[in-house]
Amino acid sequence: MTQLEEMKFHRLMDRLASDPRCLRMKRYIQHGSVTTYEHAMRVSRMAYVVNLRMHAHADETKLLRCAFLHDYFLYDWHEKGHDDHALYHPVKAAENARRDFGISEQEMSIIASHMWPLPPLRIPMCREAWILTAADKVCSLEETLFRR
Numbered sequence: 001m002t003q004l005e006e007m008k009f010h011r012l013m014d015r016l017a018s019d020p021r022c023l024r025m026k027r028y029i030q031h032g033s034v035t036t037y038e039h040a041m042r043v044s045r046m047a048y049v050v051n052l053r054m055h056a057h058a059d060e061t062k063l064l065r066c067a068f069l070h071d072y073f074l075y076d077w078h079e080k081g082h083d084d085h086a087l088y089h090p091v092k093a094a095e096n097a098r099r100d101f102g103i104s105e106q107e108m109s110i111i112a113s114h115m116w117p118l119p120p121l122r123i124p125m126c127r128e129a130w131i132l133t134a135a136d137k138v139c140s141l142e143e144t145l146f147r148r
């Protein structure tokens with residue numbers, strides 16, 4: 001990112017990233033040695049860059065809010081009782097984000113579809129949703145393979 005892009009990214013992210021409710025994501029491991037908070041930050045950065053470089057013209061505020069909250073499910077999915085985590089957590093994250101930050105119906109659907117094609121019919125319906133599901137997959141794979 002250029003210095004200007006970096007500054008803009010931080011300006012868009014600062015409030016959510018420093019919110020005490022979001023800081024709870026630091027307690028949970030997402031992949032390898034990466035916490036959910038760090039993962040959320042990496043996915044946000046990736047989504048922001050993809051949007052810029054592809055000239056996708058997604059709404060940056062919406063994109064970053066959804067990217068940062070896409071895994072806001074707030075539990076340790078490695079513990080017992082979370083066998084259906086992959087399928088269930090996007091909906092849980094969307095509901096938590098709605099409860100804590102009052103996100104819109106559309107933002108809920110962007111978060112809920114981030115695991116597409118799991119399930120196949122929870123389809124990303126806008127450019128923000130497509131960018132998020134792609135950015136999450138790239139970051140998740142990289143974290144799983146290389147960040148142990």
Ligand SMILES: [Fe+2]
Pocket residue numbers: 070071089090114115136
């Ligand atoms: Fe996720």
Ligand SMILES: [Fe+2]
Pocket residue numbers: 039043070071136140
């Ligand atoms: Fe994720």
